[in-house]
Amino acid sequence: MGARRRRTGHDWKLLAESCAALLERVPELVDEHLRRLAEHSSVYGRAIPYDQHWREAEDAIRIGIETISAAPDAPRRDLAYAEDTGRRRAQQGLPLELLVHAYRSAGYLVWDALLEGPAAREPERLRALLRSATMVWSAVDAQAAAASEAYRATERELRQRTDEQVQALLDALLEGHAAPGLAARAAAGLDLPEHGRYAVVVLRAERRETFHRPLRGAGFRFVWRMRTDREVGVVALAEGQDLDGVARVLTERSSGPGGISPVVGGLAELGPARRLAELALRTCPPDAPEVVRLDRRMPTALVVSQPELADRLVADVLGALLELEPADRAVLLETLDVWLACEGSAGRAAGRLYCHRNTVFNRLRRLEQLTSRSLARPRDLIEMTLALDAYRLSGAAR
Template sequence: MGARRPPTGHDWKLLAESCTTLLERVPELVDEHLGQLFDHSPVYARVLPYDQQWREAEEAIRIGIETISAPRDSPRRDLECAEDAGRRRARQGLPLDLLVHAYRNAGYLVWDALVAGTAGQKPDRLAALMRSATMVWSAVDAQAQAASEAYRATEAELRRRTDEQLQALLDALLEGKATPGLAARAAAGLDLPEHGPYAVVVLRAERREAAERPLRGAGFRFIWRMRADGEIGVVALSPGQGLDGVARALDGRCSGPGGISPVVPGLAELGQARRLAELALRTCPPDAASVVRLDQRMPTALVVSQPELADRLVSDVLGPLLELEPADRAVLLETLDVWLTCEGSAGRAAARLYCHRNTVFNRLRRLEQLTSRSLARPRDLIEMTLALDAYRLSGNRR
């Protein structure tokens, strides 16, 4: 804060007399002070009503003058007053530089008034005042510093509270709470449109990396929320924009797995979007490393949304395969998976599996025999495809 070192003896007596005389002019100094502040910036006039500012300035200047000539061991009322002012101005939204300027301006006025008060008097009075200059300006500096520190502390606390409030609003939206006015408050606080295209991204916690998440892309903006079980991103899209850009922005920035919801029409629907993004995430196998879109995984999403039926589907369709040796079973299921990925092309599947195309045909025929289903029949093919998804997503490797 800076130690106050008042003069002693004759100098202190002369300074105290000057300060006592100056106290009578405090109302005049306050008028001049506020006039100069308002000329410097119109922001001062918008902070508080003039009468309230006048009373606060009068108290601060009076206490400051009294402090200049107070004994060394006197309580620092000027610093207490400055700290209170710093906290008030932070809450009122006055920029910090204008707060510091106000203290400097008041210091100049008080010093000029002290000097003017010695004009025409004995030279020893002006000399004593000059010897006190360092102490006077140290007091002004200490006041400005005390006000600044209190201002910054209050500003940080206000920012923390605001962030917590906004996070609480966003969490409530993601939970799907139907509170009146919730979406409007969140829109105002987050600087987002209440109505407009949005999507939600959910990343699984155990695969989360420390890599920086994207915040913006071509026509969209991410807002990320950390949770114990994962990470959620709200995506504000431009009108008419799809999810391709979102998927590209996440590609390479997230190790996966993750899920992207379909587009919803506003903040009030974020709860639904979160649930759909979580469903998309559930379509990712345990060892997956990709972020997937629900609109591209609908059949699989139907499977994972009904766990009991998924288990029965696996048992009914793939039951005989589950009795095979694990290595044998894995070869057959991998062949089916690759053949489906290659859109039913045995040649392309063989190239991926590093085997002959006849080997692919033989494995597929064996699958048909074990499951009593034909890959040439659409309904059977659908059952086998969904059963394969259900088996892989269950993590069951019996």
């Protein structure tokens, strides 16, 4: 990183003498350096307290001048100091380009001062300095590079630390923690309003690769958290946006099930919303291709939220049906499912099942006989519908 050329003989002696004379002018150089930086950008003054900036600039310029005239095998104190400076400036929030500019500006200032010193009156000394120009500017470049590298490393660490802190706040909200100020801190970290329209989305793990990338052109803002078996997303809803749009966007982008909570009024309500989104997900069969809203699956959600009652419902309503041969049972349950999806239309159900409508009627009558229930009675129809849902979801509900 900017190794210096070995210097010997008369040139080195003259350069060392010029640097020794220049060390006496360091306070003057520091004043001029800070004045130039302030003229270049007011950000220096806002990011770094003046007294601290002055002391650090004095150390940097003094060490830099000493480095120019040091022995070739001397330790590079200038590089170590530049690394420390780069880390401090990253922590203070000074833009990297201003850090690099400060090193360049100090380099020009020191070089001009060397040329204006005794070298201005002695041609031999001036020629020696000019022959050393490459070495001097290589040292300045190495310092700027060392400071920049340390700055970037510190910036990455700070960004990762900040991201981890924000994600921890979001996790706490999704878990339903109610610590004072938690929602406000998360809002500041996520750049989201503390109070607003939010919903939580829970997706099965197989969808992860699709949703790890931001959704483009969807018009929604999602914040995602990864879990071992699922992915949890917080969606901020702008005025005029609704959950149908969220479901449509997510369903279009990949296959597999997902659940969406009802809309809540702020970040502090994400915990209950996350639990409701998980409940919505449980209403989906494992191979379902859609993302569903809980408020559109309330009866089924009631079933899956009570596994013991769901088992009793299946046994009570479908007990005799479950004793049939698997193929026979599957045909009858599929017919009921399609008939319900077609809103009780035997003709439409027949079209989807590729059979005659009388066949649909015959299968439904057989179902009524096996279950001792009538599809014409509302309460019986509700029981059969919920029992069908409980049976189809029994594997996902436990």
